[in-house]
Amino acid sequence: DNTTSPHPTLDPQPSTLDSQAIYARGATDDKGQFYTHIKAAEAWSKTAGRPPVNLIFVIEGEEESGSENLEIFLEERAADLKCDVAVISDTSQYAPGIPAITYGLRGILACEIIVEGPSRDLHSGVFGGAVANPVNVLCAIVASLHDAAGRVAVEGFYEQVLPLTHEERKQFAELPFEEAAFLKELGVRGPHGEPGYSSIERRWARPTCDVNGIFGGYTGAGPKTIVPARATAKVTCRLVPDQDPAALTEAVRQHCEKHAPPGVRLKFTAQHGSPAFLVDPKSPYIAAAKRAVAKGFGKEPVLIREGGTIPVVESLKRRLGVDTLLLGWGQNTDNLHGPNEHFSLGDFHRGIKASAALWAELAKD
C-alpha cells in the first residue's frame, strides 16, 4: 500500500461479509490480498498433497508504521529465506476487469532544506531590504529546482534515467485512461508536468522533485511585518531506474548550496533514499505470472508500473538477490485506509486461482 488517505473518521466497520465483498480494515490492504496465497497453498495441499514449489511465507504487520524490524529480519534470516523469486500482493488491478502486473516502482530521496538568516525575526520596516529574507531565499532555491519548462534542473538529474522503451510507451498509451476524469477527481484545473510525457508516464516512469511542506515566519491570520529568521522546506524526489538516491541527494545538496546567497546559512539534511525498482517485463517470472493471472482472472493482465515506492522490494533484491512479482488483486476503489474498506469476493477468489496457477507456472521453469 502507498496511500496517504487519512484514517477513517467513521469507525471502521466491524468485519462483515456480504455476497459482494468483505468489509474491514485490511480487507484489501493487505490481509485479504495476502490471504489468497495461504488459500492457494491450502488448495494445493488438499488436492495434490503439497504445492508444486517450495513456499516461504513472510508476513509482516508493521508496514503502516515504517517496517522498522523487517530489514533486521531479512538480514538475520537471509539464509532461511533463500529463494528464486518473491511475490507481493499489495498493489491493485489497473481497473475493474483489467488485472495487472506491476513491473516497476519509483524510488525516492528525501531531504530537508533550512535557510537561516538573522538570529531573530526582524521588523521588515526597519531592516527590510538590507538583509537577505530566508523565505524569499528558500523560495528562490525551490524555484531553481525546476527549469521554465518543468524539468528538474539539478545537474545530472536525468543522466542515469533509463528511458521508457517504445513498447512501454505504446502499452501505457493503450491503457484506458480518461485524463479529464482523472483531473476532475483530483480537483485540479489542468494537466501539468514534464513536457513530452503523458500523465501516466509522468506518474510511473519519470522522476520528480516535489515540496511536501514549507514553513517560515508568521503563519497566523492577517499580516505581520517581519523578516523571518528562518524557513524550512521538506522535499522529496521520486526516482526512476537507474537513478542513484545517494548521488542525487548529494547533487540536490550542491544545487541548493550553489543557489544560496552569502547572506544566509543553508542547512541541508539528507533523509531516507530508496532506488526505483524494475523487473524486465520480458523475464520468465513475468511470463509465468502473466499466464497465471490470465488463468485466475480469465483475462490477460496488463503490464504497468506504479509511481510509489515499496521499500521492501529493494530490500529483497539487495538482501536476497531476487526480483519481486507485484501481483495486485484488489481495486484502486477499494477505499483502503478509508471508511468501508473492502475487497470484492470475486477478486478474492480470482486471486486465489491466480496464485494457485502461479505455483504451477513457476514449477515449469
Added chain:
Amino acid sequence: DNTTSPHPTLDPQPSTLDSQAIYARGATDDKGQFYTHIKAAEAWSKTAGRPPVNLIFVIEGEEESGSENLEIFLEERAADLKCDVAVISDTSQYAPGIPAITYGLRGILACEIIVEGPSRDLHSGVFGGAVANPVNVLCAIVASLHDAAGRVAVEGFYEQVLPLTHEERKQFAELPFEEAAFLKELGVRGPHGEPGYSSIERRWARPTCDVNGIFGGYTGAGPKTIVPARATAKVTCRLVPDQDPAALTEAVRQHCEKHAPPGVRLKFTAQHGSPAFLVDPKSPYIAAAKRAVAKGFGKEPVLIREGGTIPVVESLKRRLGVDTLLLGWGQNTDNLHGPNEHFSLGDFHRGIKASAALWAELAKD
C-alpha cells in the same frame, strides 16, 4: 514606534526614577516623549502666560493595537484640528549624542497569495509529476518577484520611485554607521539587497518585497510524501515616495497571476496599504525644527529617514492637509517594548527644551 520586539518576558518594572533615567513601559514609547510637549507648554504658560503658537494636543492610546478609532476621530473632528503642522515624537535620535529629525518614512502594501492545487493532499508517489504542486508553484511566484540582481521584478515597481538626491546620499553616507557591527548584531552573514545602494539607503529609501510568512503541506517532524493541496505566502512591500500602494498592489496581483501555471488556482488578497511619507528637508518647518533641536540638544540634528511606516502621518496629511515633524528624543537602545524600557532624564529635559524652542521658532514664520 514600529518595533516587533516581543512583549517583556520579565514583568515590566514598576515605574522608577533614578538619576539617569525613568524606567517604565511607555517611558520612551511613547508617554515620556509625548510628555515633553506638555511640559514645554507648561513652561511657556508659567513664564510667558501662554505658548507663542496655538497648540492642539491629540493623545491616542491605541497605537499598539491598531489605532482603529484614530482615523474616525480625525475625520469627525477635522474642523477642530485645523492647524499648520503636526509634531509627533515617536521616533528616536540617530544615536546617543546625535539628535535627528526624521523627514521620511516608507509606506507599505500587504497581500496574501494562496495557490490551490488538488482538492486534497495527494500521495506524491502515485500522483507526483502529473499535477502542479502548489508549494513549488508558490515558490516560483515568490522567486519571480525579484530579478537575479535583487531588484523587485514587478512591472512598473520602480517607475514612481523618487530617487534619493545627491545631497541625501551624501548626508546618509556621512552618518556614523558600522556595517560589520550592524550585521553582527542582527546575526546575518553579510550585507544583502538592491545593488548600488548602501544598507542605510536600502532600509530608508528603497522599496522592498519581503515574504513575512509562508506555509503549506506537511510541517511536522520528518518527511511526509504528499503533494500539498495549497500553499500560502504573506507578502509586504515597503514603499518609498512616490509609489502608489493601490496601483502597486494591483501590479503585484497581475504579476502573480501571470506567473501561475494553468494547473492551479491563485487567490490573491490585497490587505492594507499606506503610502510613504516625505517632508521636503528644505521646508521652513524642518528649518524651524532644526533650530529648535539644536537649541534643546546643543547640537545640530541630522536629517534622517526611517524604514518603517507610521500610518497616522499619512492620515494627518490626507485629513488635515498638513505635514508632520517627526522629532524623536529617545534612543534606539531604550529597549522599547522590552524589559526595563527607559528614557534618559537628560534626553527628557533636552526634549522639553527643544519643544519649547520649537513653539518659538514656529511663531517666527
